[in-house]
Amino acid sequence: MIHSVDILLSFVLLSVLFSFGTSRLVVMIRIVAFQGVAAAIAPFFLEHSMSFGGIVFTMSILSIRGIIIPWSIYAVVKKIGIKRALEINVGYNASLFFCLLLIVSAQMLSHKFNLSDFTGSKLIVSAAISLIVAGLFLLMARRNAIVMVLAYIMMENGISLLGAPLSAGAHTIVEFGILLDVLAGVMIMGIMLQSIQNKYVNLDTAQLRKLKE
């Protein structure tokens, strides 16, 4: 029987594939927002009982991950007027190929974790691994600083998705911990973005190499 969460997670896997093939920043932001929403509500459906506190908690996480963070990045994109991120280290076709490999191997690896027994979901581990590794891959493969911020958030989405089944019962603490991470990370990156923009006019992080020595 297919768990209801798995339908959502299969879309998440597709969205990863999508994010590897696009250069449009707005599309990337929407993808990350969607993944954030998925990461926020998936644990809620995995739990065996719904409580009022759980609903409020899920809603607040959803609003932070799905609305506030993407919206603020969108505002930045609007302000600096960049639509496409063209600074890349790995080409789009190679990225797509890697992504396919990644999804397949994540599916293979998910059996190692043996979490599907008590969550019921078959895809949650592979989706989480895919998100984490995809985030890291995008961090490596794209030189545009905004894409790198998005990739970082993608990775954090993956971590919280993986944290959900592992921390059954105490996932509030895990979730808040990760959110704190995201907040700090995004703030630091925001400052970095500002500095790079001021210093080098565009957002190509490869320029930072000039700071060496």
Add this chain to the structure above:
Amino acid sequence: MDFIFLSILLMVAGTALCLVIHRQFTLMKTTGVLAISAGCLIGLFNSLIQLFHPGTEAFAAAYLHGFSLSFAIDGLSAFFLVIIYFVSFLAALYSFHYLSTPEKALRTGLSYLFFSLLIASMVLVVVAANMITFMLFWEIMSLSSFFLVVYDYEKPENRKAGYLYFVFSHIGAMMLFAAFGLIYGFSGSFGFDGAASLPDWVKIVVFVLAFAGFGSKAGVFPFHVWLPHAHPAAPSHISAVMSGVMIKIGIYGILRVYAVLNDHHPLFGEILVIAGMISGILGVVYALGQQDIKRMLAYSSIENIGIILIGMGIGMMGVSAGNPVMAVLGFAGGLFHVLNHAVFKSLLFMGAGLVIKKTGVHDMDAMGGLMKKMRITGITFLAGSLAISGLPPLNGFVGEFFIYMGGFKGAGMDKLPLILSLMAIISLAVIGGLALACFTRVLGVVFQGEPRSERAAKADEKGPMMLIPMAALAVSCGIIGVFPEVFSLMTIRGVSALNLGYGDIPFSPFLQMTGNISRSAAVFLLLVICVLAVRYFLYQGKSIPRAATWGCGFTRPTVKMQYTGSSYARSIIDFFRPVAYLCENHPPVQGVFPAGTQYSSHVIDIAERYMEVGIVRPVLFFFDKLRWIQQGDIHPYIGYILLAIVLLLFFV
């Protein structure tokens, strides 16, 4: 246990306050010194009480959910606690007048904070009752002492010394991690208790690893290379604590690991005796070859660590041979020497620090004649020198005497233990003789004769807070030497915590021996007083002419005619040429009207030389080849992380 935590809290909180009030320089120093000394006194009294009340006291607290920090005080811990608190207390007093540059106020405040952290971590290392606790505070100890070593970081040689110390202490810590990891791997718990059930070969590996790790902290040859660099770089009260106490924590570690392994394999004792003989003899030979007074004292610490190791090794051989008297004599002698060395080496470092502060030079051959200007320093330094040379009736004699006696008890054994205990006795004698040569040289060159430089001629002895601790230590040298009973009781308490498995420790030989020492010391003192009295009466009413020292009848002698330390030591170093090569720079005197010439020399430390050629250069060469990994762009680094994660996911 509560009092220990109270003392630590007092020290750390008080010195943290120093950072806030660093603009008021004298107030800050007063606060720091008061906090540290009050904390040390509380701890000292508590640990003395613990030491004389057998039994253990334990305390445990959860740490990061997964681990527990547990502490316990037994006889061995209490013995080391007494030493830590006592020397740190006096060093803190000494620092009041020693740290006297208001321009470095913030740095001075920081150094007080690190000093109290160092004391606190040493205390917590010796009361640690599991491996996590031990390693946690071991690292804090290494790091806080590193920051103290680089106090004068403007000088490049001090930064180099700090770096060297950092590398060595972490290589040592790595060995300890390996040893503790083995214990954990086989016993499955972080407690020390599980170590006793390890298979025999694992115990040997653990002991060897732990010996290397603790040896690098204690300064055992050939892991001593950092020591002669770090001690001269650190401020003198820190050198006193580091040399007097911190390196002994390495000795504590070896003893603790030996106790928890609860294995009496003869190899342990043999390793220790051999390492002790090498450290002892080479340490004192290199000490003879040094020009820098603090460097010389650092090498002398290596020598004394050698003596301590010989004592412990004899003890371990006695245990494995089933000879309780030899075992207890060896261990008690080793521990007694730990106490003695803490007392006189901190005294000597304080004296050296004062001399360096007043003359502004480190080179002994530029000092001279200081006994006239710095009377108290000279006399206390003389007391420390006599004690470190192992001469009765001072304290150095007692510990070495126990070790000698332990060695003689080993004469009834067969083959290797017999050879080793005889060699230990011979090398102790050699070490003692060379140490005497070494310290007569220091006294002769630094304190006797005429001043060899202008600064030395103008030296004074201001700063009573520096003189009080030195006087206290010199008096302790005498008290321990003349009344060794109570102090040997302290060492016995320490030994009884080692689980030697003898039940009651044979105690009567000690009382007899220490009683004899006391009596002969009293006779000796009486003799000295008689000689002084006779001299006083004979010289009454006679006129005593005064002339320059070593004037040799010249009407206009110059200070250059004086015997130098280098020439004094040269004939001895020549004898040890294969291990202590003397590197000389001396353009020969040629022609009818020779040009001016000069002479300089230094002794090459073979451990340092071979470590550079054999380890440092190959490692540097190898890592030079890996420089391309470092590119300065963030993307490859993320790529490395990605690669590592993918590999881990697949293969772990």
